Amino acid sequence: MNLSVGITTSASLKKVDWLTSLAEETKLYRIWIGEDIDSLHDIFTLTSIFLLRTSLTKVGIGITSPLIRNITTIGRATAGLMELDSEERFTLGLGIGGLQDLAKKGLVAEKPLQILRDANYLLRKIWLGEKVTYSGRFTLDGYSTRYKFKIPIYFGARGPKLLELAGMIADGVIISGPRSYIEKATGLVKKGLERSNDPRRSFNIVVWLPTVLIEDSRGMAMAREVVSVIVSDTPKKVLEISGIDEQRTQKVRDAVSRFGVKKASELVTGDLIKDFSIFGNAQEIYEDFHSLEKFGVDEVVFGPPYGLDWKSSILNVSKAWG
Amino acid sequence: MRYGLHLNSESKIDQIVEKGIEAERLGLDTLWICDMPSQRYGPVVASAIASKTRRIQIGLGFSPYLHTPQQIVSAFYSLIGAYGERFELCLVSGDKNQLQKVGILKRSSKGIPDRLIKSKIEIERKSEEQGLNFEISLGAQGPKMVRIAPSFDGVHLNFCSPSIVEWAMNEIGRIERRDFKVGIFAPSYVYTTLDPDIHQLLRRSSTAVILGASDRFLKMFGFYDELHRIEGRIDSSTFERIPQEIIEEFSISMPSQKLKEYISKIDNLGVEGIVFSYPQDYSIDTIRDLARSLKR
Numbered sequence: 001m002n003l004s005v006g007i008t009t010s011a012s013l014k015k016v017d018w019l020t021s022l023a024e025e026t027k028l029y030r031i032w033i034g035e036d037i038d039s040l041h042d043i044f045t046l047t048s049i050f051l052l053r054t055s056l057t058k059v060g061i062g063i064t065s066p067l068i069r070n071i072t073t074i075g076r077a078t079a080g081l082m083e084l085d086s087e088e089r090f091t092l093g094l095g096i097g098g099l100q101d102l103a104k105k106g107l108v109a110e111k112p113l114q115i116l117r118d119a120n121y122l123l124r125k126i127w128l129g130e131k132v133t134y135s136g137r138f139t140l141d142g143y144s145t146r147y148k149f150k151i152p153i154y155f156g157a158r159g160p161k162l163l164e165l166a167g168m169i170a171d172g173v174i175i176s177g178p179r180s181y182i183e184k185a186t187g188l189v190k191k192g193l194e195r196s197n198d199p200r201r202s203f204n205i206v207v208w209l210p211t212v213l214i215e216d217s218r219g220m221a222m223a224r225e226v227v228s229v230i231v232s233d234t235p236k237k238v239l240e241i242s243g244i245d246e247q248r249t250q251k252v253r254d255a256v257s258r259f260g261v262k263k264a265s266e267l268v269t270g271d272l273i274k275d276f277s278i279f280g281n282a283q284e285i286y287e288d289f290h291s292l293e294k295f296g297v298d299e300v301v302f303g304p305p306y307g308l309d310w311k312s313s314i315l316n317v318s319k320a321w322g
Numbered sequence: 323m324r325y326g327l328h329l330n331s332e333s334k335i336d337q338i339v340e341k342g343i344e345a346e347r348l349g350l351d352t353l354w355i356c357d358m359p360s361q362r363y364g365p366v367v368a369s370a371i372a373s374k375t376r377r378i379q380i381g382l383g384f385s386p387y388l389h390t391p392q393q394i395v396s397a398f399y400s401l402i403g404a405y406g407e408r409f410e411l412c413l414v415s416g417d418k419n420q421l422q423k424v425g426i427l428k429r430s431s432k433g434i435p436d437r438l439i440k441s442k443i444e445i446e447r448k449s450e451e452q453g454l455n456f457e458i459s460l461g462a463q464g465p466k467m468v469r470i471a472p473s474f475d476g477v478h479l480n481f482c483s484p485s486i487v488e489w490a491m492n493e494i495g496r497i498e499r500r501d502f503k504v505g506i507f508a509p510s511y512v513y514t515t516l517d518p519d520i521h522q523l524l525r526r527s528s529t530a531v532i533l534g535a536s537d538r539f540l541k542m543f544g545f546y547d548e549l550h551r552i553e554g555r556i557d558s559s560t561f562e563r564i565p566q567e568i569i570e571e572f573s574i575s576m577p578s579q580k581l582k583e584y585i586s587k588i589d590n591l592g593v594e595g596i597v598f599s600y601p602q603d604y605s606i607d608t609i610r611d612l613a614r615s616l617k618r
Binding site for chain 2: 009013016038039040041042044045046048049052053069070071072073076077079080081083084138139140141142143144145146
């Protein structure tokens with residue numbers, strides 16, 4: 001199993017600088033960059049910076065939504081990213097996007113299955129340089145480019161149908177959700193993989209969980225805040241799959257929308273933290289991550305907020321990894 | 323006078339970067355990357371160039387029909403953060419046909435100037451919030467666009483004959499702001515030895531600019547009737563039939579020794595910069611030809 005680090009487009013430039021220099025030193029498998037919609041960085045430009053400043057570490061977008069920009073922009077930008085590096089270290093993660101972020105932009109993710117199926121189909125056509133005409137959520141009229149690329153697409157998926165679809169048509173999947181959900185989610189992905197045209201193809205299961213290295217009570221406060229955000233953005237279907245009683249999360253959800261994250265975090269119980277994040281000292285995090293291997297997980301992502309001191313948290317976890 | 327080179331992003335990124343490095347070595351002031359739907363994504367190309375160059379200014383052309391103000395600001399945030407304050411922005415309406423191919427339809431030509439101004443204001447506001455500092459110019463051709471130029475930090479005119487430039491300068495009027503700059507951004511081929519194949523590329527590139535011009539603009543300068551006298555449908559594939567005189571109004575095509583004379587003319591009109599667009603970047607040699615011509 002591989003250890004990767006995740007950051008988002010809200011990351012400070014200081015963090016980006018530090019992580020690019022650390023990545024190769026600590027032999028991180030990959031840096032995943034998640035898009036916080038309309039935040040500081042442009043996802044593609046930030047990814048290019050990581051690719052240009054490293055030479056061994058893989059770099060992935062995990063994830064961007066095809067709903068927030070023209071599908072051809074994703075096609076062109078990712079083709080450019082693939083071109084930056086002869087080792088083909090780049091991977092594209094596609095997902096619908098955070099429901100609250102999309103809602104803020106007035107976007108509705110109706111028929112998510114269809115959206116990702118279409119985006120996957122169109123991007124692969126665009127990367128082959130084919131002339132594409134398509135209508136629906138994405139409209140193209142005789143569009144073509146002059147390049148030929150094969151870029152791995154991972155789906156950031158949560159609902160059961162999307163997880164199965166990932167197994168059927170994607171090159172990998174990025175799973176994020178409560179701990180009890182991971183086992184069931186990987187099972188659904190494998191079911192999709194079995195049903196696909198090529199069940200024996202290379203397929204990577206990535207688990208990205210918010211992780212907090214905790215050294216004192218301030219770390220717990222941080223974990224509470226993170227969990228309150230996750231809880232408020234977790235679809236009911238995911239809770240169902242996880243076997244988590246919706247009642248346990250309802251108060252937190254309501255509080256996030258009414259009073260904000262800080263206040264809502266006071267309602268986050270120890271059990272919720274356990275269910276929705278990975279936390280503890282470096283050794284405990286290492287063990288927690290490794291416990292996922294039995295579900296067929298190939299790669300774990302040490303994701304934000306990392307810990308109170310993010311630098312030492314990342315260093316300590318990567319040291320524990322060995 | 324500042325000199326820039328537009329790098330066509332249809333080429334492979336390593337080739338574009340190589341040309342960018344050479345342009346910097348030769349002392350050009352600016353490299354321009356235009357984010358068009360059929361080409362490589364501008365900010366990624368700009369990032370690759372910036373990572374291998376040190377001082378050259380890098381301009382990015384964006385259409386607000388394809389990117390939101392926030393997306394544009396985010397790209398500048400990443401670029402400036404990683405490579406320093408050497409980026410500038412040019413807002414353009416974008417090629418109608420190319421935008422239609424990617425599903426961006428039915429924009430009213432009346433609404434374009436308004437959309438560009440609103441985008442500029444929004445970009446300026448958001449970039450100020452992020453503590454970013456970069457110039458925002460306008461890519462303009464027709465009278466409506468030229469007239470809104472004073473709302474920007476500068477304008478790049480998509481034509482180059484001194485007579486049309488003079489018209490544009492009069493339209494823009496006297497601008498008291500010292501930082502407002504007028505430049506020319508046009509298909510170019512300045513050569514020491516004419517290569518007919520590259521000259522054909524220039525004609526093709528100029529044709530695309532001409533076909534993108536509004537009827538009103540073409541009528542103002544007497545091109546409309548001339549173009550419509552040509553038999554059959556004129557499109558980018560029939561560029562050979564566009565009269566050379568019209569091509570010359572929209573492109574800088576001349577032997578090396580004539581460039582200084584041309585620059586002197588437009589300098590006298592108040593133009594402060596020229597961006598030599600495709601196919602001047604055709605090869606390292608054509609870039610060197612340009613640099614030599616500028617130093618004559």
